[in-house]
Amino acid sequence: MKALVPVKRVVDYNVKVRVKSDGTGVDIANVKMSMNPFDEIAVEEATRLKEKGALTEVVAVSCGVTQAQETLRTAMAIGADRGILVESTEELQPLAVAKLLKALVEKEKPDLIILGKQAIDDDCNQTGQMLAALLDLPQATFASKVEVADGYATVTREVDGGLETIKLKLPAVITTDLRLNEPRYVTLPNIMKAKKKPLETVKPADLGVDVAPRIKTLKVSEPPKRGAGVKVPDVATLVQKLKNEAKVI
Template sequence: MKVLVAVKRVVDYNVKVRAKADGSDVDLNNVKMSINPFCEIAVEEAVRLKEAGTATEVIAVSIGDKACQEQIRTALALGADRGIQVETEGSVEPLVVAKLLKGVVEKEQPQLVILGKQSIDGDNNQTGQMLGALTNMPQGTFASEIAVDGDKLSVTREVDGGLQTLSLNMPAIVTSDLRLNEPRYASLPNIMKAKKKPLDVYSPADLGVEVTTHLTQVSVEPPAERQAGIKVESVDELVDKLKNEAKVI
């Protein structure tokens, strides 16, 4: 079974993101970049399937400029067998990402595609669902557990009312939630081996996709700072402020 995993280059989740002074975009100068945490979970799940003997090959794919090869190499160090970069310039919106991934799916014919449920920069939570619609493949989103049984895939997903279990025919698409697994750290020997693993580069034209933009970013600004709290002298004063000022009771 061949597994395709999408990984995205994002600002490291430990970094405090700042907007540019003119509000045109996020300031990325000298900022640490890493794999999107949900994508890292997706890589870990694919590698575990390979270690269990269920998967035979794990392919990591990323969309972006040459810098995203760093994240592909990280996925290779975590256990992926080979990488694919779809070379684009600038930010690419979810619909175009889904079309490009569809092109890769058609080339590679994987039995399972695993994506992070969303990226921590855009937080769109759209690509996996759009890819499912474009490829007409069944999908299990927000997966907290998956199990392969022959050509069937059981996906336990987190919903508002608790847990929901789906049975999907493969090939299928899964988007990973936080509780699917805990990603491993790449060891130094595996980091060195990853440098020698194959990495193919495609252009959107190679996949028959034209990169277009339907969305325009108007401005970027930091969230409003929280105001300092106040101390009250009595319960009566607290109730009065909650009722007349905060208007929550």
């Protein structure tokens, strides 16, 4: 059984992002980039399934600029067997990525597609669902536990009311949540091994996919700065301020 794991190159979650002065987007010049944390969880889960014997091959896929090869190498250092980069300098929106992944799925014929529920840069939370719709495959989103056996995947997913467990016939699409696992620390020997693993590069045109943006970003702005707190001498003053100034009671 084969798993396809899409991974995205994003601004590292430890970096404080800055909005461009013209408000057209986020400034990523000279900013540390890394793998989207939810996708890292997906790679870890696929690797664990392979170690359990449920999978025989894990293929990491990334769509974006040439530097995304580094993200794929990280995925291979975690446990992916090979990587595929769909190289493009265009702004790749969720629908375009889903169409690129659909073309790769039709080519690779994986039994399982597992990816992060969302990327921390755009927070769209759309690619997995769009991919499942385009492929007409069963899907399980926000997975907190995954078990694969006998041609089925049993997925425990987080919902507003608690947990929901569903059973999917493979092939299927699964998106991962934070509590699914904790990704392993990537060791230096595994980083060196990852450099020798095969990495294929293709263009969107090779897959016959139009990646032209469908959505236009009008403006990006930072959230308003929080005002400074104040100390009050007693409870009566606190209640007065909450009632008359904050107007929350």
